[in-house]
Amino acid sequence: MVPNDKTGVTRRDLLKTTGAGGIVLVGTTAGCLESSDGGDGGAEDGGSGGGNESTGGGAEGTDSSGGGGSGQDSYSIGMVNALTGSLAPYGERNQRGTELALAAINEVGVGSNDGEFSVIEEDSESVNQAGVNGARKLVTQDEVPLLIGAVGSGVSIAIFDSVVSGTDVVQISQNSTSPELTNKPDLLRTSPSGSAKGKALASLVAEEHDTVAVTWINNDYGTGLSEVFAGSFEGDVAYNTPHDQDQSSYRGILSEMAGTDATAWVFITYANEYTIMVNEAYDQGFNEEVDYYGAESTVADSIIENTEPGSMDGMTGITESAPVDQESYQQFQSAFEDQFDASPTVWSAYAYDAVTIAAIATEAASEFTGAALQEVVRDVTRPEGEQVYTFEEAKQILADGGSASDVNYEGVSGPVDLDENGDPPGYYQIYRVADHSYEYGDFITG
Incomplete structure (x- = not known):
């Protein structure tokens, strides 16, 4: 830039x-x-x-x-x-x-x-x-x-x-x-x-894992990004199931994900829903058994504020970024x-x-x-x-x-450069959760 x-x-x-x-x-x-x-x-x-x-x-x-x-x-x-x-x-x-x-x-x-x-x-x-x-x-x-x-x-x-x-x-x-x-x-x-982001996320997960479980929010956002991810991931997508918005519990989804042999869980969801999932997974010790991955909608101060320290340390993802x-x-x-x-x-x-x-x-x-x-x-x-x-x-x-x-x-x-589809170019950054806070690393263009 x-x-x-x-x-x-x-x-x-x-x-x-x-x-x-x-x-x-x-x-x-x-x-x-x-x-x-x-x-x-x-x-x-x-x-x-x-x-x-x-x-x-x-x-x-x-x-x-x-x-x-x-x-x-x-x-x-x-x-x-x-x-x-x-x-x-x-x-x-x-x-x-x-x-x-x-x-x-x-x-x-x-x-x-x-x-x-x-x-x-x-x-x-x-x-x-x-x-x-x-x-x-x-x-x-x-x-x-x-x-x-x-x-x-x-x-x-x-x-x-x-x-x-x-x-x-x-x-x-x-x-x-x-x-x-x-x-x-x-x-x-x-x-x-999110096309470039979905492909980059699939590549990022594939660096460490060959089997993943994916849950995605059941709307246009979740459908589109999950389809790109699943189509781009080089390993086995052992679980690929939507979840509804605004639910009080997601224990059933988490139990199904835990029942697979996936070593990585990918969350394509929103802050409120992800907060509930993190807390429920932490209660059951799932966070110690698998690595978490996400996209931009699993980054929010409210998630950090409403989850337990250590409940998602090591989580990695890709988010849109500004040219700092x-x-x-x-x-x-x-x-x-x-x-x-x-x-x-x-x-x-x-x-x-x-x-x-x-x-x-x-x-x-x-x-x-x-x-x-x-x-x-x-x-x-x-x-x-x-x-x-x-x-x-x-x-x-x-x-x-x-x-x-x-x-x-x-x-x-x-x-911005709006193209024939009304889309601008993409500019992304890798993030990680460490000591219960977000840290940002390499940039990706797409």
């Missing part, structure tokens, strides 16, 4: 309070499992809200005579985020990344009037139906032309199929990694597909730590980039409508344009007569 030596972002840009251009919270944030981001960690699968009014969403008040939404005073987009439920530990990370992105954007302003940019947020409750309800409210009532969402792959796909498909609305998922999203090229995302040597990420990290007294994760950076791409597309579009945004949203991330690392740099190119294809936004999470 080439460090950025030209970024114009300042900590003042990132730390400016969001003011009128902040996140409009709809519903409740009760039930979040963490109060801080912690170290680099994972996300994956996760309501309709009240009567907040859009402050400029949809086609209302637009003027098709010029770029940047044509000089509106305000622009609102939507976000479906996991504020409650299994993915709540990751929803708060999204909010923080979003807040920093809005601060940087609104320091400059969008369009010829330097209008305010804001996000109307709905809670997916980490499940498909609530996510669909929230997205439908944002699209039909708030009339947003662009929707960021969701955390969970199943929620993102359900939103696309039920609300977005067949419309001009642009959807960008901030956190969904299932390979299934690749089959829906109009469903964009800032986090990479890139100057723009270091600027983001510094601002994040100052603002929230916590270290960011790559998932916060993905949310930051999704909001920034939305603002740059708004600046580049002929009008603030879904159809106009569709025409430019991929172009502003493509490598053919001039590399920019901030909204301000992108706006300057566009103000000087440049078009969307003249801009190549390089995100704080790494190159």
